[in-house]
Amino acid sequence: MQIRLIWTDPNTGEQRQPQLETPIAIGRVFAEMPAEIEGKRVSRIVLADDRIGNYHALIDIFDNELVIADRNSSSGTLINGVRLPSSTLINGDRLQIGAIEIQIQVSTIRAQTPAASGQWTCDRNIGFLIPRTCGRTDRTGCPHCSGDPNNDPYFSDRSYYAGYGSYNRGYWGSTYYYDRDYYQYDPVTGNVDFTEADNASLEMEGDTDFEMDMGAS
Amino acid sequence: MPSLRSSSTNKTDRIWIIYALGGGWGHLTRALSLARIAARNRSPDSSNRRTVKILTNSPYLSYFQAQDLADVKFLAIAPDVDLNTTCNRVREILLNSNCDCLIVDTFPRGLGGELADILPELPHLPKILIHRDLCPEYVLAKNLRSFVVRHFDAAIVPGEGEDVPLADLPIVRHTSPWLIRNAEELNIDRSRQLLRITSEEPRKTILVYTSGKLSELTLFGAIARSLVAAFPECTVRCLAPVLPPQCPSDIWVSHWPGIECLPAADIVVGGGGYNTVSESRALGIPLIAFAFKRLYDRQLQRVSATSHAIEIFDGRDVAYYVSTLIAAVRSLLNRTPKSTIPHYENGAVAALQAIEQTILLRSDSNTNRDRS
Numbered sequence: 001m002q003i004r005l006i007w008t009d010p011n012t013g014e015q016r017q018p019q020l021e022t023p024i025a026i027g028r029v030f031a032e033m034p035a036e037i038e039g040k041r042v043s044r045i046v047l048a049d050d051r052i053g054n055y056h057a058l059i060d061i062f063d064n065e066l067v068i069a070d071r072n073s074s075s076g077t078l079i080n081g082v083r084l085p086s087s088t089l090i091n092g093d094r095l096q097i098g099a100i101e102i103q104i105q106v107s108t109i110r111a112q113t114p115a116a117s118g119q120w121t122c123d124r125n126i127g128f129l130i131p132r133t134c135g136r137t138d139r140t141g142c143p144h145c146s147g148d149p150n151n152d153p154y155f156s157d158r159s160y161y162a163g164y165g166s167y168n169r170g171y172w173g174s175t176y177y178y179d180r181d182y183y184q185y186d187p188v189t190g191n192v193d194f195t196e197a198d199n200a201s202l203e204m205e206g207d208t209d210f211e212m213d214m215g216a217s
Numbered sequence: 218m219p220s221l222r223s224s225s226t227n228k229t230d231r232i233w234i235i236y237a238l239g240g241g242w243g244h245l246t247r248a249l250s251l252a253r254i255a256a257r258n259r260s261p262d263s264s265n266r267r268t269v270k271i272l273t274n275s276p277y278l279s280y281f282q283a284q285d286l287a288d289v290k291f292l293a294i295a296p297d298v299d300l301n302t303t304c305n306r307v308r309e310i311l312l313n314s315n316c317d318c319l320i321v322d323t324f325p326r327g328l329g330g331e332l333a334d335i336l337p338e339l340p341h342l343p344k345i346l347i348h349r350d351l352c353p354e355y356v357l358a359k360n361l362r363s364f365v366v367r368h369f370d371a372a373i374v375p376g377e378g379e380d381v382p383l384a385d386l387p388i389v390r391h392t393s394p395w396l397i398r399n400a401e402e403l404n405i406d407r408s409r410q411l412l413r414i415t416s417e418e419p420r421k422t423i424l425v426y427t428s429g430k431l432s433e434l435t436l437f438g439a440i441a442r443s444l445v446a447a448f449p450e451c452t453v454r455c456l457a458p459v460l461p462p463q464c465p466s467d468i469w470v471s472h473w474p475g476i477e478c479l480p481a482a483d484i485v486v487g488g489g490g491y492n493t494v495s496e497s498r499a500l501g502i503p504l505i506a507f508a509f510k511r512l513y514d515r516q517l518q519r520v521s522a523t524s525h526a527i528e529i530f531d532g533r534d535v536a537y538y539v540s541t542l543i544a545a546v547r548s549l550l551n552r553t554p555k556s557t558i559p560h561y562e563n564g565a566v567a568a569l570q571a572i573e574q575t576i577l578l579r580s581d582s583n584t585n586r587d588r589s
Contacts, residue, residue: 210358211330211359212300214329216239216512217323217429217511
């Protein structure tokens with residue numbers, strides 16, 4: 001199940017609204033949160049607030065319901081203003097974790113997807129950093145399906161970053177792929193929305209291609 | 218699945234493989250400094266000899282003098298093949314060789330990351346990391362802390378000090394720098410002979426001690442030429458595998474190992490690599506070091522403890538380096554020359570003992586596990 005979490009980063013004032021697949025772990029330390037639960041990859045959200053536990057809470061599906069469970073954090077989790085160890089979530093609920101208020105948007109898109117109703121959907125991988133399935137139902141105006149490579153919005157990026165699209169060990173993309181839950185995705189295109197910090201990181205990667213030069217020292 | 222075969226059934230030799238891939242002289246020379254001592258000293262648990270094989274892709278391999286390396290074998294990979302070919306070759310060699318201990322120089326995951334897949338296939342083999350300094354960005358980017366703990370039995374820091382990443386890991390041991398020659402193997406007269414110093418006059422000798430990439434010889438050549446012009450009262454020599462561009466041919470010397478030329482030098486001008494810095498420090502010769510930028514090595518950090526460090530920047534004019542260098546040389550010329558070679562400890566000897574202990578511990582551990 002996909003849900004959207006919406007909050008404002010207290011440090012930058014920037015609004016975050018990633019759409020994520022459950023289970024979703026929330027905490028302060030990425031490595032403290034599980035990468036997998038019962039074989040399912042966990043979407044890990046890192047929030048920079050001292051009052052938030054390393055692994056503060058988990059949102060997952062239990063008995064066909066969306067449930068949040070506090071992980072015995074010292075500051076607790078408030079659901080619509082009430083501190084509870086766990087609670088069912090519905091669309092519009094507000095969570096208070098540390099100083100950060102998170103709004104829950106339960107997506108119903110999946111139930112209504114054209115694919116589910118038998119309609120054609122585009123399964124092309126799109127996006128620069130982390131390819132995602134396109135999902136469009138109409139090729140009109142799609143830069144990827146126009147057949148003209150010059151329309152590729154990431155044409156110059158692909159040229160600049162050697163090894164684009166390779167996420168195996170040794171490629172610069174592997175770290176980004178591993179940390180993909182950190183990134184914010186455009187809800188319409190599914191592309192990664194880059195911040196200035198993301199861009200700066202990429203430029204650094206371009207300059208430091210570790211494990212790519214067998215004559216280095 | 219192929220696996221590195223233990224040579225334990227062979228009762229005559231213990232075989233060690235040292236992974237020493239990388240450019241420049243450093244990885245290969247450091248590996249050789251251990252290999253020659255390991256090959257000459259018998260294993261403490263028996264009368265078995267050690268055969269040490271060095272896996273290398275160094276472009277300098279052909280410059281080494283074969284007669285000095287009779288006890289050491291090379292597993293050579295061409296330096297000019299692409300990354301995938303090199304990684305595949307490493308895999309092929311390591312998984313199809315007899316070996317009792319794998320020693321990895323500098324790059325825990327391999328220079329191309331290839332060891333990350335190979336090491337897990339060698340669970341029963343003792344593995345030692347030679348932990349030369351590494352830039353922290355690399356350590357972080359490739360999660361080297363957990364990788365080293367998971368895959369290596371010991372890590373030995375060869376005289377790089379406490380301020381290197383991973384130095385706090387419990388498996389780390391420190392030794393003095395590893396040198397390709399012990400103090401008693403060096404001789405001032407022999408050094409003067411190698412540098413073709415015939416004058417009996419008390420002239421100071423400035424030795425340009427080239428290292429690093431072949432492409433960097435141009436800078437060293439220009440420096441050597443400028444030193445000849447600036448210090449006619451001194452003897453200037455330039456030690457390099459080939460005649461550097463702009464270097465006067467009559468001052469060029471080609472000899473390996475370079476440390477044998479050092480005792481006759483009063484001032485050394487070189488790079489900030491491991492061997493240049495370690496050798497000149499051990500012999501107490503002032504070093505004016507150019508700190509080159511490297512992807513993994515932090516030369517500026519290493520040479521910061523020397524009296525004169527000159528950082529190399531892209532695009533800066535050679536004239537700047539020459540003028541800075543000449544000023545530094547002038548400041549050192551009044552020093553009283555050393556008349557003897559100081560005694561120094563060669564850390565490769567202590568490293569050999571540390572490796573043997575690790576192998577024994579691992580052997581006991583394997584035996585106990587097999588019994589249980």
